[in-house]
Amino acid sequence: MDASPVQQRKQQSGAAVSIEPVQSKKQLGQFIDFPHDLYKDDPNYVPELFIAQRDLLTPGKHPFHDHSTLQLFLAWRDNKIVGRIAAIHNKNHNVFNNANDGFFGFFESINDQSVADALFQTAEKWLKEKGLQTMIGPVNFSTNEPCALLVDGFDMPPVAMMTYNPRYYIDLLGAWGLQKKVDTYAFRIKDENVNDKPQRMVQLLKERLAQRNITIRKINMKDFKAEAERVRGVYNAAWDKNMGFVPMNDKEFDYMANDLKLVVDPDFVLLAEHEGKVIGITICIPDVNQILINVKRGRLFPTGLLKLLLGKSKIKVLRIAVLGVLEEYRKLGIEGVFYGMIMEKGREKGYRWAEASWILEHNDMMNKPIEHMNGERYKTYRIYEKAI
Incomplete structure (x- = not known):
């Protein structure tokens, strides 16, 4: 099957990638809206509801923020957003599982390894500063929320509350050194x-x-x-x-x-x-x-x-x-x-x-x-x- 338009884009710009933490309502809006532009030519893309994503990511709106922390980051190049990621410290997960895990989620990137590397490096640094020892994802808070990377079955849109991404993400994650932890299945x-x-x-x-x-x-x-x-x-x-x-x-x-x-x-x-x-x-x-x-x-x-x-x-x-x-x-x-x-x-x-x-x-x-x-x-x- 032919790759979708979003899979075919491969950026070769030599311009530097800059990463900025999301700190304002404007930046949060940009974080939420970035996928709409990234997937604009992909017929299988389903947009997340803006109001739901905003509440999910806003302290005081979603109860996750009562016990745990996260930091959102945007990647910029040539005055244009080219990627995003969240570094997540789920304290309840670590207490329940007697673990010291960190998570990344909400990952999106153009097809450019330097952009993905800059995002992963930034998230990893944030997690290490929290004293965490592993980086697990993509997980949008926990396995109770949408999580995991689509690695097979790109020819249909996702159903409700399931994730979707272009095929090239497999290469972006693998090149950074992320390895399989576990696969999950969807049956029709x-x-x-x-x-x-x-x-x-x-x-x-x-x-x-x-x-x-x-x-x-x-x-x-x-x-x-x-x-x-x-x-x-x-x-x-x-x-x-x-x-x-x-x-x-x-x-x-x-x-x-x-x-x-x-x-x-x-x-x-x-x-x-x-x-x-x-x-x-x-x-x-x-x-x-x-x-x-x-x-x-x-x-x-x-x-x-x-x-x-x-x-x-x-x-x-x-x-x-x-x-x-x-x-x-x-x-x-x-x-x-x-x-x-x-x-x-x-x-x-x-x-x-x-x-x-x-x-x-x-x-x-x-x-x-x-x-x-x-x-x-x-x-x-x-x-x-x-x-x-």
């Missing part, structure tokens, strides 16, 4: 190809679970705050052994939940309960990127909000973003019921396919069942690391 499950055994088995599995006093229900949006609190305990416990995981505190989970509340369809947010205690969850979200791809420069006003409101009913792709069960309740059939109910309701509502993402490469408990449903591994993402 097409309606016409799926093995619908889970859907056929739903009733039988439900009956078996009922004998153990386990029931499956959809979320009650009228009691959303209490439901979110019930889900938080499972979210923080079911993934606690995943690489790099850090549990969300109350404020962080509430922030994420309120964002998801704007886009979720309650038919696709399912809770498994044992005698009233939530023991498993799945959260699927309509692929709002099918709308956002047409929202110019990520601005909701004046027309972007209208596109979002009018376009939601036309979305025909679903992302299975969260599916987890507490360890002591796994292999009882709960996961099968989740998949079966998603299939049944997805077909009823006219969804053409679903993406299950992201899943660690060595997570056979998740990867194997999706493969058995004829899920196609169609995108691969990578988290890199480097000792500093």
Whole structure:
């Protein structure tokens, strides 16, 4: 497949690269807007909403800043922005994992190794000054947020809350000495190809679970705050052994939940309960990127909000973003019921396919069942690391 226009650009300017820290609202706006110009010729690029990115990166707006720190940097050449990066000190991650890791995120660059090197060098220096010993990324705060570099599957836009980048980033990161830490997978499950055994088995599995006093229900949006609190305990416990995981505190989970509340369809947010205690969850979200791809420069006003409101009913792709069960309740059939109910309701509502993402490469408990449903591994993402 031919490289996209953004992959074909290769800057050869001999002018020096200068790096400046983001310290003002104007610079923050430039940081957020740079990708729109970088990807302007790439048909698969989906702009991030400006207001969401601004709040994410502003202390006092997003709860990450209550416990951790970061510094944004812009790369300039010939009076033009040519790259950006964030150096991130996630203190909660290090406490939970008993680690001394630093992170980089929000990385974007023209196809020029000298620009990428200047950005990585600046981020590495900032992290070392904090006493950190490794540089991991791209991670936009933690693995609870969009993270990892796309390394395979460049022919389609990303689905909601997944990352996207040009192919040449693989070379830029590798040349700096960043090496693979772990890969994560995205699977595409097409309606016409799926093995619908889970859907056929739903009733039988439900009956078996009922004998153990386990029931499956959809979320009650009228009691959303209490439901979110019930889900938080499972979210923080079911993934606690995943690489790099850090549990969300109350404020962080509430922030994420309120964002998801704007886009979720309650038919696709399912809770498994044992005698009233939530023991498993799945959260699927309509692929709002099918709308956002047409929202110019990520601005909701004046027309972007209208596109979002009018376009939601036309979305025909679903992302299975969260599916987890507490360890002591796994292999009882709960996961099968989740998949079966998603299939049944997805077909009823006219969804053409679903993406299950992201899943660690060595997570056979998740990867194997999706493969058995004829899920196609169609995108691969990578988290890199480097000792500093």
